[in-house]
Amino acid sequence: MKKEKENILIEVNGLKKYFPIKKGIFQQTVGQIKAVDNINFKIKFGETLGLVGESGCGKSTAGKSILRLIEPTEGNIKYNINKSLQLDQKFSKIDITKLTSKDLRKLRQEIQYIFQDPYSSFNPRKNVESILSEPFIIHGFIHNNDLKTKIHNLLSDVGLKPDHLKRFPHEFSGGQRQRIGIARAIALKPSFIVADEPVSSLDVSIQSQIINLFKTLQDKYQLTYLFISHDLSVIKYISDTVAVMYLGKIVEMANNENLFSNPRHPYTESLMSAIPVPNPKHNDDQILLKGDVPSPSNPPTGCYFHPRCKYAKEICKNEYPPLQIYDNNHHVFCHFSSSLQLRPLL
Numbered sequence: 001m002k003k004e005k006e007n008i009l010i011e012v013n014g015l016k017k018y019f020p021i022k023k024g025i026f027q028q029t030v031g032q033i034k035a036v037d038n039i040n041f042k043i044k045f046g047e048t049l050g051l052v053g054e055s056g057c058g059k060s061t062a063g064k065s066i067l068r069l070i071e072p073t074e075g076n077i078k079y080n081i082n083k084s085l086q087l088d089q090k091f092s093k094i095d096i097t098k099l100t101s102k103d104l105r106k107l108r109q110e111i112q113y114i115f116q117d118p119y120s121s122f123n124p125r126k127n128v129e130s131i132l133s134e135p136f137i138i139h140g141f142i143h144n145n146d147l148k149t150k151i152h153n154l155l156s157d158v159g160l161k162p163d164h165l166k167r168f169p170h171e172f173s174g175g176q177r178q179r180i181g182i183a184r185a186i187a188l189k190p191s192f193i194v195a196d197e198p199v200s201s202l203d204v205s206i207q208s209q210i211i212n213l214f215k216t217l218q219d220k221y222q223l224t225y226l227f228i229s230h231d232l233s234v235i236k237y238i239s240d241t242v243a244v245m246y247l248g249k250i251v252e253m254a255n256n257e258n259l260f261s262n263p264r265h266p267y268t269e270s271l272m273s274a275i276p277v278p279n280p281k282h283n284d285d286q287i288l289l290k291g292d293v294p295s296p297s298n299p300p301t302g303c304y305f306h307p308r309c310k311y312a313k314e315i316c317k318n319e320y321p322p323l324q325i326y327d328n329n330h331h332v333f334c335h336f337s338s339s340l341q342l343r344p345l346l
Helices: 002-006 059-066 101-107 128-138 144-157 174-186 204-221 232-238 256-261 266-273 314-318
Strands: 008-023 028-044 048-052 074-080 093-095 111-114 192-196 224-229 241-246 249-255 323-326 330-333
Touching: 008 059, 008 224, 028 048, 028 059, 028 224, 028 241, 028 249, 048 059, 048 232, 059 192, 059 224, 111 174, 128 144, 128 174, 144 174, 174 204, 204 224, 204 232, 224 232, 241 256, 241 266, 249 256, 249 266
Parallel strands: 048 224, 048 241, 111 192, 192 224
Antiparallel strands: 008 028, 008 074, 074 093, 241 249, 249 330, 323 330
């Protein structure tokens, strides 16, 4: 048990992010948008947790809250430091939510974020050489003798050429821009990376190249990923563990094989049914969810998913389901998870 605890890189407990709703001349708070509502998970060194769900379910907000790109409302994020960063907190495991701005700046060497649209995160007036030099300059790793060598190595790692250095972001395709974003994220050899929908805006053929690049870099640099996506087929390919998110809450979490072969939450079943099957003889029996996604400012009573769930009963409307844990550490929040016979991924 002790060995497993030591193998955990990041542990998220009770994470919440609420955004106030303000109205009137005096901008009084009249409610809250519960974008992330009490989620918990752990990620082991060198593994990938895939966070999946519909648009607007809180995936990106969770990722940004974990790295404190936005400040979480509540919860703690324990991180196992892998480098000698000379922080004011002299512990191997720290709580990211309690770090001072000075220590958080130092920790940025170890934790990085890859954005869905890399173009919006680049300065359009800077060329690739300047963009990739920034991490070294900001963190004081600038040595003119080897800076160019490091940048050339970064380009090689992500499949770009040295003659790309003098080009500007608008001169690249979407896939190439994402490669530059990945190069910037791995520049200081971090341990943990949050990849926020990094392939959703790319063509399918380019998506596979970028996903394979993620796996190659993970093996080479022993990276740990929180990989956010709305596409379960992408999550299935890259993830060791999968967490399914709905309306700010994680409703099911299990290792990759267990979740796809034995889903236990109706929402997971519906997401799986939406994955196209490359077989013309396959009978398309996709599960169509009724109604719209409820507002996170006014979630339903009981189980948040019950208004759209074909298996819902009276208890689902009145009580939020307790956590059920099955074999292989399979976590699910559903009143009837033990009795439902849900369809696995075909």
